[in-house]
Amino acid sequence: QQQVKQSPQSLIVQKGGISIINCAYENTAFDYFPWYQQFPGKGPALLIAIRPDVSEKKEGRFTISFNKSAKQFSLHIMDSQPGDSATYFCAASMGNYGQNFVFGPGTRLSVLP
Amino acid sequence: NAGVMQNPRHLVRRRGQEARLRCSPMKGHSHVYWYRQLPEEGLKFMVYLQKENIIDESGMPKERFSAEFPKEGPSILRIQQVVRGDSAAYFCASSPRLAGGAYEQYFGPGTRLTVT
Numbered sequence A: 001q002q003q004v005k006q007s008p009q010s011l012i013v014q015k016g017g018i019s020i021i022n023c024a025y026e027n028t029a030f031d032y033f034p035w036y037q038q039f040p041g042k043g044p045a046l047l048i049a050i051r052p053d054v055s056e057k058k059e060g061r062f063t064i065s066f067n068k069s070a071k072q073f074s075l076h077i078m079d080s081q082p083g084d085s086a087t088y089f090c091a092a093s094m095g096n097y098g099q100n101f102v103f104g105p106g107t108r109l110s111v112l113p
Numbered sequence B: 001n002a003g004v005m006q007n008p009r010h011l012v013r014r015r016g017q018e019a020r021l022r023c024s025p026m027k028g029h030s031h032v033y034w035y036r037q038l039p040e041e042g043l044k045f046m047v048y049l050q051k052e053n054i055i056d057e058s059g060m061p062k063e064r065f066s067a068e069f070p071k072e073g074p075s076i077l078r079i080q081q082v083v084r085g086d087s088a089a090y091f092c093a094s095s096p097r098l099a100g101g102a103y104e105q106y107f108g109p110g111t112r113l114t115v116t
Helices: none
Strands: A004-007 A010-014 A019-025 A030-038 A045-050 A056-059 A062-067 A072-077 A086-094 A107-112 B005-007 B010-013 B019-024 B029-037 B043-050 B053-056 B065-068 B075-079 B088-096 B111-115
Touching: A004 A086, A010 A019, A019 A086, A019 A107, A030 A062, A045 A056, A045 A062, A045 A072, A072 A086, B005 B088, B010 B019, B019 B088, B019 B111, B029 B075, B043 B065, B043 B075, B075 B088
Parallel strands: A010 A107, B010 B111
Antiparallel strands: A004 A019, A019 A072, A030 A045, A030 A086, A056 A062, A062 A072, A086 A107, B005 B019, B019 B075, B029 B043, B029 B088, B043 B053, B065 B075, B088 B111
């Protein structure tokens, strides 16, 4: 199965709150899991990524949690800010370098001031 | 260091015309990917190219679509005889050649194609 599922479809969070977006996959051959942030009219920008040999990766306010046995991974945005309002995509890739990404359908995040 | 460049940013074509989308990868990157994004949807892989080679075109429609990445110049995604269903944002991404894998992909700003 090449599909990557993502939830929720949309998310509203108060400023300072924690935003949590979840993704799930079926193909155990996937071995690279990036998150992308996309603002309207712009291209996706790489936010943070993880390999399955670690369970968590943190970069600033952004943390990826990875559960290999459940085939799930999630993005946590701590202290969410209005400037974080964007669409977030999880993705998965497999095999040797050069493989294409399979993207989730996206989560539209709105952070209220 | 300039990022991935795409042009034009916006392209309007009438049904039956041809659309040519160009992508210049980041300096030092030798892998190019094209993705299509329909409104309110995620990105769908179309084709993966290296210089003068199509590596994987499993996401390309069988007809009217073609892609190339010549030895010199940008990568081109070509859509012949466009139809309204081709209206979408087309994104190019590039990736470096790294020992052990070239996982990171960096996206351009996209070309928004509108077919009237």
